[in-house]
Amino acid sequence: MCIKASTTHNNDPLRRSANYQRNIWVPQFIESLQSEVKDMLIDDTVGCLTKLELIDDLERLGVGYHFEKEVKSILAILFINSDACVKDDLHSTALYFRLLRQCGYKVSQGNVINQINMSGNLRLGLCEEVKEMLSLYEASHLGLRGENILHEAKYRTVKHLKLLINENKDSSLAEEVNHALELPLHWRMPRLEAKYYIHAYQREEKMNPILFELAMLDFNMLQSTYQHELRNLSSWWKHLGLSDKLSFARDRLVESFLGSVGVAYKPQYQCCREWITKSVCLIIAIDDIYDIYGSLHELELFTAAVERWEIEAMEGLPDYMKICFLALFNTTNDIVYMKYKEDGVDILLYVKKAWADFCKAMLLEAKWSKMGYMPSLNEYLENAWVSSSTTIGLVLAFFGTGQPVTHEALISLNNNPDLIYYSAMILRLCNDLATSSAELERGDVPSAIQCQMHEGYISQEVARENIGDLISEMWKKLNESIYDSPFEDSFINIVVNNARTAHSIYQHGDGIGVQDHEAKKRVTELLVEPLSI
Incomplete structure (x- = not known):
C-alpha cells in the first residue's frame, strides 16, 4: 500500500493519506440500481x-x-x-x-x-x-x-x-x-426466504447482476437496521427487569424480535416491530405464569386485574404477579400514549380488549389442565385461537404501521375478522405440532394433538397428520379471507406474514421454548451474519 505525505499549509502538521477507494455503497448507487430495475419492469x-x-x-x-x-x-x-x-x-x-x-x-x-x-x-x-x-x-x-x-x-x-x-x-x-x-x-417467512434465494439465485444461469447486487445490499442494510433496533430493545428489556423477577419464565427477547421481523420486515415498520417485540416478551412471561407457575386462584385474580386495567386491581396479587402486571400495564400504556401523542388516535380500548381476551383464554386452559379435563377438538380450537395471542400482535400492528383508521376497519378489527382468525389458527396449530410432545410429558394444558387423540382414539402420528391437513384447510380459508377485506393491502400482508412466521418458527420444533441449533440458525442468518459483498 502506497502512503503519501500531503502538502502542508500555514504550519499545519504533516498529514498522511492511504488513498483508500471512496465508499461506493452510497445512496446514489443504490438508487441507480433501483432505477435500472424499474426500467426492466416498464420495458414493453x-x-x-x-x-x-x-x-x-x-x-x-x-x-x-x-x-x-x-x-x-x-x-x-x-x-x-x-x-x-x-x-x-x-x-x-x-x-x-x-x-x-x-x-x-x-x-x-x-x-x-x-x-x-x-x-x-x-x-x-x-x-x-x-x-x-x-x-x-x-x-x-x-x-x-x-x-x-x-x-x-x-x-x-x-x-x-x-x-x-x-x-x-x-x-x-x-x-x-x-x-x-x-x-x-x-x-415461508419472507426475510428468511430472501437470504436463501439470494444464495440460490447466484448459482442460476439466468442470474441478473443488477438484481443480485441490489438484493445483497438491501439485505445487509435491513440487517443493520434490525441490529440497531434490537440493541435498543435489549436496553428496554434489561431496564424492565422482568426476567430477573420471574426466574421461572422464558427470557426470549431475541426470538420475540425475530418474530416481529417476520411479521413486519419493511424498514418503515420500526414502530410496529418495537411494539410487537415488547408484547411478545410479555406474552411469553404471562403464558408461563398461566401454564406453569400460578395457582388457579392467583390466575383468576390476575385475569380480573387485566380486565379492570387499573392500578388498584393489583391489590391481592402475589408479588410476582404484581411486577408482571405493572410491566404489562406500563408498557402497554406507553404504547398507547405514543400513538395518541403522534397521531391523536386513542387505541387503549382495542389493546385492553386484546389482552383481556388473551388472559381469559389462558385461564380457561389452566382450568382444563388443573381439572384434568380433555376438551373436544372443536371446543379446544374455539378457545385456542385466542390463547395463541395473535390478536394482541395484530391489533398493535394495525395501529403501528400507519393504517388508515376508518370506522369500518375499526369495527372489523374489534370483531376479529376471518383474516385474523385464520392467521391465529395457523399459528396455534403450528405451535401445537411443534410442542405437544414436550407439553404432554410435562402435563401442560391440552393441545390439538392430545384432543384429537382422545376424541378419536387414534395414535399421535395419525393425529399429527390430521392437524397437518387442518393447517392446509386453514390456509385455503385465509387465502379466501383477503378478498373484500376492509383493510389495506399492507396490513393484509402483515396478517398473512404472521401465519408464515409461525411456520418458520415452529418448522423444526419449538423455536421459542427451545434455543436449539435450528432456532440459533434462524437468528444468525437473519440478524447476525451479513452477506459477503
Missing part, C-alpha cells in the same frame, strides 16, 4: 413470462417492496389481458395464477386446470419438467375452498417431484425441490 419489449419471472425474482430476493407501485400496475394490466399470459405452458400459467392471487386478484383456476389437462404426463426433459411441476406445486397453495383440482394438483406434484429427483443426481436441482417440498413459498 419483453414478453409476459419475462415480466412475471422478474416480479417473482424481486419478491423472492426480498426487494419487491421497493417496486410496489410498478408491480401492482403491471399485474393490474396482466389481469385485464390474461389471454396473453396463460396460453403458453403450465409454468407461465401457474406463475401468473400465483402472483396475481398473491396480489389480491381472484383469478380463475380454470386456465391452470386446462394446462394441467394439456400437459398430460409431462415428459419435457428433467429440468423443464421440474420447473413445470414446481410452478404448479407453488401455485396450488394459493387455492381456495372448493377448488378441488388445485388441491389434487398439490398432492400430484409432490409425488411427481419426488420421483423426478430420485431419478436424477443433480444436487442443486434436488436442493431446490427439497426446499420447496419442505415448506411451500406461500408459507
